[in-house]
Every structure is written in C-alpha cells, then in structure tokens.
Amino acid sequence: MTLAHGNDKLAALHDLTGKVALVTGGSRGIGRAIAQGLAEAGVGSIINIGTAGSLMASVNQLPYACAKAGLNALTIGLAEAFAPKVRVNAILPGPFRTDSSKGWAPDDLDTSFVPLGRIGDASEIAPLAVHLASAASSFTTGAIIRVDGGITRKV
Numbered sequence: 001m002t003l004a005h006g007n008d009k010l011a012a013l014h015d016l017t018g019k020v021a022l023v024t025g026g027s028r029g030i031g032r033a034i035a036q037g038l039a040e041a042g043v044g045s046i047i048n049i050g051t052a053g054s055l056m057a058s059v060n061q062l063p064y065a066c067a068k069a070g071l072n073a074l075t076i077g078l079a080e081a082f083a084p085k086v087r088v089n090a091i092l093p094g095p096f097r098t099d100s101s102k103g104w105a106p107d108d109l110d111t112s113f114v115p116l117g118r119i120g121d122a123s124e125i126a127p128l129a130v131h132l133a134s135a136a137s138s139f140t141t142g143a144i145i146r147v148d149g150g151i152t153r154k155v
Contacts, residue, residue: 013136017042029098037126079142087141094148096120115150
C-alpha cells in the first residue's frame with residue numbers, strides 16, 4: 001500500500017458524514033472547538049449536553065471533584081450498558097486557553113506545574129474527539145482520556 005492510499009483509508013475511517021454527536025458546552029471554549037472539529041469531519045447534528053470528568057480532587061473543590069468522579073463512573077457504566085451499538089468515552093481536559101481563561105488570576109496562568117510547560121489551546125482537543133467519534137476508534141469504549149499536558153501523570 002502506498003502512503004497516499006494509507007492516507008485515504010485513514011481519512012475514510014475519520015469521516016463522520018451524517019453522524020450525530022453529543023458535545024459538552026459546544027457554544028464556547030473547549031466544547032466549541034470540539035463541535036467545530038466534528039462538523040469539519042462531517043457530523044450532521046451536534047447536541048450540547050453534559051460535562052467533563054476529572055481525576056484529581058482539590059481540598060477546596062471536593063463537591064465539584066466528587067461530581068466529576070461520578071461522571072467518570074457514568075462513562076464506564078454507559079459504555080457497558082450501550083455496547084456494542086454505542087461507544088462512550090470521556091476526555092478530561094487540563095488547563096486550556098479559552099474565553100473563560102481570560103478571567104483567570106495570574107497565579108492560575110503559572111505553567112510550572114505542567115510538564116509540557118504551557119497551557120493548551122482548545123483546538124488541540126478536537127482531533128482526539130473526532131478520532132473517538134469515528135470508526136478509527138471502533139474498539140475504544142469506556143475510556144477516560146487525559147489531555148492535560150501531563151498534569152495527572154501520577155494518577
């Protein structure tokens with residue numbers, strides 16, 4: 001197989017023409033970047049629902065962290081409940097530069113705790129969402145994937 005044919009096959013696996021996607025907060029920030037990436041891949045209908053999970057708990061945010069942990073469990077449970085017809089996966093973003101990050105305090109913009117040394121750009125998450133929604137990830141369900149610059153590397 002030549003490289004050109006390989007690229008055609010890869011593009012076909014990521015073609016989402018006519019599919020329906022559920023996107024968290026698709027009107028702004030990370031959700032908007034994901035919705036845009038899915039639309040570019042051919043998704044015909046995008047519905048905004050839900051929220052993202054989390055792997056880390058902060059003492060000051062325990063109720064929030066507990067709710068997010070529940071979403072992680074829900075992802076795994078729904079993956080089992082709807083298999084094999086529906087695949088359910090979660091993306092856990094770290095710090096991303098979006099419209100809401102403009103209001104962050106200077107300390108929140110410190111990237112010394114991020115192994116990659118920077119805050120992510122919302123466009124960097126869309127390719128993963130397209131991949132997970134496509135036939136290219138046909139054996140992936142119940143996955144909780146971190147996109148956080150390496151912050152939760154010890155979890």
